[in-house]
Amino acid sequence: MNEVIQLPCMRERFLRRERRSVPAARRFTKEALADWGLGGGERGEDVLLCVSELATNALLHGVPPGRGFRLFLRYDGDVLRVEVHDSGPGVPRVAEKADEGGRGLLLVAALADKWGVGERDPGKAVWAEFATGRSPALKG
Template identity: 45%
Template sequence: MPTPAPDPTHHHLTLRFSSTRRGARLARQLAVQQFTEWTGLPHDSEAARTVALVTAELAANAVRHGKLPGRDFRLALLLLPHTLRIEVTDSRPDRLPTRPPAPQPVDETSGRGLLLVEAYAARWGWTVRDAFTKTVWAEVQTHPAG
C-alpha cells in the first residue's frame, strides 16, 4: 500500500540537542523561530511567548531529570491547524512527570516548571514507547480561542 503524501498544511521539524543548559536554550530559541516562520506571528506575540516558556520548561526538565551521559534530547515540533505540538524526548523513561504537578514549597528555587506547562499549554502529557526513552509533550494554541 503506498504511503499517503504529507499534508502541506501541516509542518513538522525534529532536531537533537545536547543535554546541557546550552542545548535547552537553543531548543527554546529554535522553537520560537520555527513557530514564527510557520505562522507569521511576531516573536513578541502571546503565542510565541507561550511556545518559548513551554519549550524552555520541557527542555530544562529533559536536561535536569532525563539526562544520561552521552545521550542527547530530541525536540519535535508539529504545527497543526490551531495548535503547535511540542515534544521533548529524553533517555529516562523511568523518571515520569507527576500529574497534576506537585506544588513546591515557597522557599524552593526550582520545581515549578510543569506547573507553568499545566497553566499555559492547552494540553500536556507524556508517552513511553520503548525501554530507552520517554516523550513529554505539550500543545500550545496558535491563536486565541474565540
C-alpha cells in the same frame, strides 16, 4: 509573493546534554514559529517558555550522561504540539509543595491548553499543545 505553508508542518532537532541546549531549543522553536506564521505575541512567548521548561527538565532529569534529547514541533493549522523525548526513566509530575521540584511543569500546565507524558522505549515523551485558532496573537 506570499509563501504557501503546506500543513502539517514538522520540525525536529537533537540536542546534547549541555546547558546551551536550552537556549538552542528556544531559538529553534522561535524560527519554526516565524516560518509558520505563528511568531510574536504573548501566546508565542508562552510556547517558548514551555519549550525552555521541557528542555530544562529533560536535561536535569531525563538525559543520562553522554546522551541528548529530541525536540519535535508539529503544526497542523489548528494545534501546535511541542514534544521533548528523552531516554531517562521516571514520569515527571507537577510539584505539590512549593519547596519541591516540578514547578516548571506547573508553568507548562498553566500555559498550554493540554500537556502530558507518553511512553517511549527507552524513556518518555513530554508534550504540550497550543490551540492556534483561538489566539490571534499566535496567528502572527
